[in-house]
Amino acid sequence: MPTSHPFLLYGATGYTGRLLARAAKQRGMRPILGGRDEARLAALASELGLEYRVARLDAGLGDALHEVGAVLNAAGPFSTTFRPMVEACLRKATHYLDLSGEVLAIEGVFQHDAAARKRGVMLMPGAGFDVVPSDCLALHLARRVRGARRLMLGISGLEVISRGSFRTLAEGAGQSIRVRRGGRIVDVAPGSLQRELDFGAGPRPSLAMSWGDVSSAWYSTGIPDIEVYCEAIPALRMMVMANRWAGGLLAAPPGRLWLELQARALPDGPTDAERAGRHGVIIAEVEDGSGRRHRGRLSTPEAYGFSCTTALALVERVLAGDLEAGAQTPARVYGPDFVMSFPGVLREEL
Secondary structure, X not given: OOOOOOEEEEOOOOHHHHHHHHHHHHOOOOOEEEEOOHHHHHHHHHHHOXXXXXXXXXXXXXXXXXXXXXXXXXXXXXXXXXXXHHHHHXXXXXXXXXXXXXXXXXXXXXXXXXXXXXXXXXXXXXXEOOEHHHHHHHHHHHOOOOOEEEEEEEEEOOOOOOHHHHHHHHOOOOOOEEEEEOOEEEEEOOOOOEEEXXXXXXXXXXXXXXXXXXXXXXXXXXXXXXXXXXXXXXXXXXXXXXXXXXHHHHHOHHHHHHHHHHHHHOOOOOOHHHHOOOEEEEEEEEEEOOOOXXXXXXXXXXXXXXXXXXXXXXXXXXXXXXXOOEEOOHHHHHOOOHHXXXXXXXXXXX
């Protein structure tokens, strides 16, 4: 299948979707823009000279996939959007990628593994900053520690987030933090797991979060115990503490309404100036049963821009036929050095 074959960019009018659409056009790609709001789709399609299709997450979704080689789903929260889109892709034998960093959404995609293999379809969640760099670093280190039993990941570089990312975080209100123990996903209390992690400028307080690698790193590495931490910037610390002490209230309808009002008060996403000069940092530590450890650190360009870079590169590979059927992770299919193919990425052993 040639790389010029169209793909559907679903959620194209969201903050990340617009970044993806413009980046795709700059790469010479011609995605079909998809989403629910026809007026916004038409305006973006006119600006970029691209085709668009109105597509709602219902029984008619398959019509939007006509003669489409792949779908890149940028519409979060993915807990809401992944299932109808994956099921439509399986019916139409269309490859599926998304930018999810949500543990249960990624787990949900992997529940369709057998059906995807039968249909010859690849399903790849986590095609952006969540979780490409961390997935690649985890597998890189896991291959250096035979019989690895524990994986710790740390994430930094999320000081500015979009309105959609805030809504995804708010979905976790009233819920526990998810980690993996003995190969199973289990719940721990918000704020109960804290560490000091060095992202390159000295130790920084970091909090365990329900990050996508709790799911994806298991499929990439087979390591049974996985925890993911994020640098405890003030907004994140406030969200985790609020969830710990008032999670039940936030999960109730009045609390949900309050969170939605907070989301609406936020800007759509960081401006180009706010994103300029920022970078993401991933650190990882792998440990075997005897306590032998191996550590590494990976720095990337700014998270939103890098998500566009990795996701579109993965789409190009898929459209060129470079893929494996079934539910997959980026590092498992393309190897731990996939992330090193992009400008501005640095990996170091610690």
